[in-house]
Structures are given as structure tokens and as C-alpha cells.
Amino acid sequence: MASISGKILRLAAAVFLCGAFAGTSAAQEGTPAKQLFGAVKLPSRTEAEPLGFYAKGCMSGAVALPTDGPTWQAMRLSRNRRWGNPEMIALLEQFSRDAAKLGWGSGILVGDISQPRGGPMLTGHASHQIGLDADIWFTPKPTQPLTAQQREDMPFTSMLDKSKFLTVDTRRWTNTHANVVMQAASYPQVERVFVNPAIKKKLCETWTGDRSLLGKVRPIYGHDEHFHIRIHCPAGTANCQRQAPVAKGDGCDKSLAWWFTKEPWAPPKPDPNKKPVKPRPVMLSDLPKACAAVLAAPSRPEEDATFGGGAMAYTSQPAAPSPAENIEAIIGKPLSASMAVPIPTPRPLQ
Ligand SMILES: [Zn+2]
Numbered sequence: 050m051a052s053i054s055g056k057i058l059r060l061a062a063a064v065f066l067c068g069a070f071a072g073t074s075a076a077q078e079g080t081p082a083k084q085l086f087g088a089v090k091l092p093s094r095t096e097a098e099p100l101g102f103y104a105k106g107c108m109s110g111a112v113a114l115p116t117d118g119p120t121w122q123a124m125r126l127s128r129n130r131r132w133g134n135p136e137m138i139a140l141l142e143q144f145s146r147d148a149a150k151l152g153w154g155s156g157i158l159v160g161d162i163s164q165p166r167g168g169p170m171l172t173g174h175a176s177h178q179i180g181l182d183a184d185i186w187f188t189p190k191p192t193q194p195l196t197a198q199q200r201e202d203m204p205f206t207s208m209l210d211k212s213k214f215l216t217v218d219t220r221r222w223t224n225t226h227a228n229v230v231m232q233a234a235s236y237p238q239v240e241r242v243f244v245n246p247a248i249k250k251k252l253c254e255t256w257t258g259d260r261s262l263l264g265k266v267r268p269i270y271g272h273d274e275h276f277h278i279r280i281h282c283p284a285g286t287a288n289c290q291r292q293a294p295v296a297k298g299d300g301c302d303k304s305l306a307w308w309f310t311k312e313p314w315a316p317p318k319p320d321p322n323k324k325p326v327k328p329r330p331v332m333l334s335d336l337p338k339a340c341a342a343v344l345a346a347p348s349r350p351e352e353d354a355t356f357g358g359g360a361m362a363y364t365s366q367p368a369a370p371s372p373a374e375n376i377e378a379i380i381g382k383p384l385s386a387s388m389a390v391p392i393p394t395p396r397p398l399q
Pocket residue numbers: 174177182183184276277
């Protein structure tokens with residue numbers, strides 16, 4: 050009897066496990082990746098590594114930019130997007146010192162970097178997914194530090210004259226703005242700096258420094274209230290997908306002139322012969338396989354994962370539940386170790 054009931058128990062357990070496994074897997078498959086990554090509050094306790102591409106990937110072992118530094122403040126703290134690859138965070142701290150030396154207020158105001166484990170976001174940004182992109186406000190850091198509430202509420206200031214087509218507002222744009230953007234472009238690890246086409250045009254017309262650096266400054270929609278710094282894949286990161294290098298030259302050419310035609314601003318013409326295709330959200334299975342392991346990896350506490358071990362002004366936030374609990378809340382099922390992907394080596398605690 051004992052052996053029969055034992056067999057039944059084992060069978061029941063096997064059925065239960067299979068059911069749980071399939072259920073979790075199906076639920077994860079049915080949940081857009083932005084919801085999975087958007088719910089995680091802390092980084093993975095794993096080696097720092099960008100996985101995938103700027104606009105399709107995730108991030109292992111992120112560190113946080115301290116909310117406050119001598120020459121920077123992180124903005125919109127509630128968004129919890131102060132996380133990046135350590136090389137990105139180190140660069141931002143360096144840039145903040147250099148910007149202050151250029152007379153850019155008392156330093157920089159830093160917008161979004163990435164979510165704690167990177168990945169797609171619930172709001173904004175196609176890129177910023179692997180910890181190598183960061184937004185910098187076109188407003189300098191004021192001498193008097195901003196409170197957490199001011200960092201939530203302070204409006205952006207556009208550098209454009211909205212009464213004209215694609216024109217920089219010369220009442221706001223100064224030589225220091227130009228110097229700060231070009232300073233960002235000057236670092237060897239910076240691959241691209243994205244600005245509004247009107248700002249690129251202004252730089253093309255006025256920049257008398259090293260013109261070869263202008264090629265890194267790329268015109269793109271938006272980016273009139275902030276500029277966007279993108280760094281190369283750090284050395285030795287085999288799973289970071291490199292972007293094609295920028296074309297030689299200053300980029301003050303046809304590629305810029307195109308932005309001043311009607312084409313980029315015209316609404317797309319619907320093709321009457323094509324059936325409308327409903328856009329499909331990016332799923333976990335669309336991202337590099339290692340991203341499932343990054344999601345499932347244990348968390349590293351925020352204080353421990355703050356770059357440079359700096360003082361934290363973010364401790365008023367309630368302690369975040371473990372990422373596994375967060376994901377479970379979303380998919381409504383326990384997270385199984387369904388990821389037959391090696392988890393990157395745990396990073397030793399410092
Ligand atoms: Zn950006």
C-alpha cells in the first residue's frame with residue numbers, strides 16, 4: 050500500500066510541477082516584456098553586462114547613479130530609471146564635472162538612463178534598454194539642490210522657437226549649450242549624441258572646434274528639451290550588439306537637410322492594398338535568451354548597487370519586494386526556473 054500511495058503522490062507531484070511549469074511559461078509568453086521589466090525594482094546580482102541591442106535587450110548587473118552628487122542630480126526619481134552599466138554611470142559623473150567646469154550651472158540634471166534590469170519600458174523610449182543610453186536635461190543643475198518633489202514637477206524647457214519651423218530659440222540657446230553637447234561628443238566611449246535637427250543645424254553653423262566630433266551628434270525627432278548620450282558596447286561584452294559606426298564627416302550634409310523637408314513630418318500614407326497590421330508588443334522571447342535569466346536572477350540591494358557607494362537620497366522609498374514577487378504579481382503565477390540559460394556569474398558583494 051505504502052508504495053502505491055507513494056507512486057500516486059509522485060505522479061501527482063509530477064503533474065502539478067508540469068502544470069505549474071507550463072502555466073508560468075505560457076503566462077510569461079503572454080505578457081509583454083515591458084510589463085515584466087517595468088515591474089522589477091532592483092538590479093540583478095550578476096556580472097555587469099549589456100545583453101542585446103540598445104533598442105532590444107536588457108541589462109545584467111546594473112548600478113545606480115546616486116540621486117545626488119557634487120555636480121549632478123538625478124531627475125524624476127519615481128521613474129526608477131537611474132540604472133546603467135558601470136561605464137555609463139562613470140561617464141556621467143565625469144561629464145557632470147566637465148560640464149560644471151564649462152559654466153553649465155553647478156552641473157547636470159540627469160533624466161532617464163535604464164530600468165534596473167533594462168529591457169523595454171511601459172512609457173517612452175525605444176532604446177535605453179541595455180544601460181548604455183542616458184538623457185541629459187538642457188537645463189543646468191541649479192546651485193540650490195532641487196528637492197525630490199521639484200525633480201518630479203520641474204517642467205522641461207525646449208530649445209526651440211515653437212513659433213517657427215524647426216528653429217533654435219536664440220533667447221535660450223547659448224554657446225555654453227553648444228560646448229556642453231560637444232563635450233559629451235568628445236569622450237572616446239561616446240558613440241552618438243542625439244539632438245533635435247534644429248540643434249544639429251545650429252551646431253553645424255556655429256561650431257568652430259573639432260568638426261570631426263560633429264559627426265557623432267545625430268539629428269532626431271524630439272530631443273529639444275534634453276539630449277541623449279549613447280556609449281559603445283564596453284570592451285569584452287560579447288553579448289552586446291554593436292551599432293554601425295557613424296559615417297565619416299560632420300553630418301552637416303544631405304542627411305541633415307532631409308529633416309528640413311516635408312518628408313519626415315508628413316503623416317504616413319496608408320497603403321489601400323495592405324491590411325492594417327496590429328502592432329505586436331515585444332515579448333520576452335523576442336529579447337536575447339539571457340534576458341529571461343536576468344529577470345529571474347536574485348536582486349542586489351539598492352544601496353549596495355549604487356555606484357561609488359554614494360549617499361542615498363532615495364531611501365524614503367518603501368523597501369522593494371523581490372523581483373520574482375513583482376513578476377509573479379503580473380503574471381499571476383510563481384516564476385519557475387524555466388530558463389535553461391546560464392545565469393551570469395554572481396558579482397561578489399563589495
Ligand atoms: Zn533618450
